[in-house]
Amino acid sequence: MDSARFILDVHLGKLARLLRMTGFDTLYRNDLDDPEIIRIAEDEDRIILTRDRGILKNKRVKHGHFVESTNPKEQLREVIDAFALKNNIHFLSRCIACNGTIEEVSKEEVQEELKPGTNQYFNEFFRCRDCGKIYWEGSHFDRMMHFYEEMKASLGINKTP
Numbered sequence: 001m002d003s004a005r006f007i008l009d010v011h012l013g014k015l016a017r018l019l020r021m022t023g024f025d026t027l028y029r030n031d032l033d034d035p036e037i038i039r040i041a042e043d044e045d046r047i048i049l050t051r052d053r054g055i056l057k058n059k060r061v062k063h064g065h066f067v068e069s070t071n072p073k074e075q076l077r078e079v080i081d082a083f084a085l086k087n088n089i090h091f092l093s094r095c096i097a098c099n100g101t102i103e104e105v106s107k108e109e110v111q112e113e114l115k116p117g118t119n120q121y122f123n124e125f126f127r128c129r130d131c132g133k134i135y136w137e138g139s140h141f142d143r144m145m146h147f148y149e150e151m152k153a154s155l156g157i158n159k160t161p
């Protein structure tokens with residue numbers, strides 16, 4: 001599948017963050033009810049991921065998947081397997097907070113927004129084009145990298161991000 005886009009039900013907030021971390025277009029809001037989720041999925045051609053079988057019985061739902069696991073990391077693996085996405089992972093391409101796209105920026109560009117310690121020790125920075133959140137090597141970055149390595153091993157992926 002080329003460009004899987006998802007919308008998640010209210011119970012899958014942690015999975016939403018992991019999907020964004022791996023670069024998948026993932027819409028998640030904790031205030032959407034079932035009819036809204038179904039409408040957005042229709043309008044934006046998104047796959048509904050849910051822990052609620054009821055929503056998948058609605059005739060308007062074209063693409064949906066019941067997530068079996070309750071563990072976020074296993075849920076991610078499950079979704080990547082179910083939609084054959086392991087070669088479509090683009091690490092550090094999407095904002096975990098808002099689903100916007102992130103791009104690498106120079107230190108000069110973000111300098112004023114950084115705390116003194118960060119400014120001193122790190123050199124590689126990324127920023128979300130939508131919400132402006134800054135990611136840098138050493139904070140979220142290391143944790144995300146560790147997670148990514150772990151996941152690559154478990155999925156049998158060899159290529160680097």
Ligand SMILES: [Zn+2]
Nearest residue numbers: 095098128131
């Ligand atoms: Zn953002």
